[in-house]
Amino acid sequence: MTKLHLGVATLFACILTACTTMQDRTTYIADTRYHAKNADSRVRFLVMHYTEIDEAESLAVLTGNQVSVHYVVPDAPRIEKGEPVVYQLVPESKRAWHAGVSSWQGATELNASSIGIENVNLGPIGEGKWQPYPPAQVDALIELSRDIVARYDIPPTRVVGHSDIAPQRKIDPGPLFPWRALHDAGVGAWPDDATVAAHLAGRDPKAPCDVRALQDKLKRYGYDIATDGVLDEKTRRVFSAFQMHFRPSDYAGDADAQSDAIAQALLDKYFPN
Known part of the structure; x- marks a missing residue:
């Protein structure tokens, strides 16, 4: 490569670097070339729920004005390209309204620091009876949860149920929730x-x-x-x-x-x- 070509290449690389680090935000420009070391993810917890209503009602309620959640796992997920389909209602970077007044390991207001997963499940269906979580739903939940905890490095003891973080007012995801299956797949805690x-x-x-x-x-x-x-x-x-x-x-x-x-x-x- 000639000196001319080398100089042009260097200039082009510098321009490209500037273009990728200088962000024009209309009223100001942000220079993003420097990165602080002392930072961590917003996401520190993964919270499990059940909906107590069917899929259609769940989606209607969770896209309304009162509550929201990041993901909904259907009780019978459809399959596309050989993979189960789950619904994402809120970007992971944003806070969803799923945890309410809550506390875990000294942290409060878990909406701000968690990802919430609603599982389509009716919960109690009679005296002492609960709706099971079908195997296809459990498989989809495992894949979703395993991806989330890996990306955010969520410790096993921070994969919790709504009843764990709000025991005075919540009982979901109920006694039939597959905690041990999740643990065996690498998600959440379980005693030896x-x-x-x-x-x-x-x-x-x-x-x-x-x-x-x-x-x-x-x-x-x-x-x-x-x-x-x-x-x-x-x-x-x-x-x-x-x-x-x-x-x-x-x-x-x-x-x-x-x-x-x-x-x-x-x-x-x-x-x-």
Whole structure:
């Protein structure tokens, strides 16, 4: 390459660089060539919900004026090009109105720091009965969730249900939500069975445990809960939310040995220090 050609190439590269770093925003120009190191993503949590209504009603409500969410996973996703189709209603860069008054791991106003996924599911369908999540829906949810947590590096303990972050007023996504399947696919937290058994140490799973100790463990894990040793209705709702997530066979809200063992196993696994 001649010196002339080299000079032209260098000039062209400089012009190209300027064009890509200088953004004309009509009333001013932003020079974007410098990048700060101290920054992180808006997205720190992934929150799961169910809609309690069918697909058509869900889309109508979630595109209305009251509430919104980033994604909706149909109960029977259509397939295009061999892949399930989910609905994206809000760009991930924007806040959706799905979490409401909420708290997790000391963070509040989770709308501002989370992505919300609504799953089309009726929730309670009778006394003690809940609508299952069909396998096709679970598969689509896994693919969507796995993509989100990978892109934003969301830790397992920050993949939560609406009932986890707002236990005093919400019960979704319910006891049939596939938390363990998500964990096995690389999304969210789950205790190791052997560690739970070790902490249970032969106790009757339903045997009473110390209320304050269980409150303290759940607070350390992320729940907004008092640590006063009182098993009142507020504490029961938190215990129930925890049990619905990690022991869906019994979510009565009692302070029992198995719940205590599960909570300690989760702390051992995800917060060893």
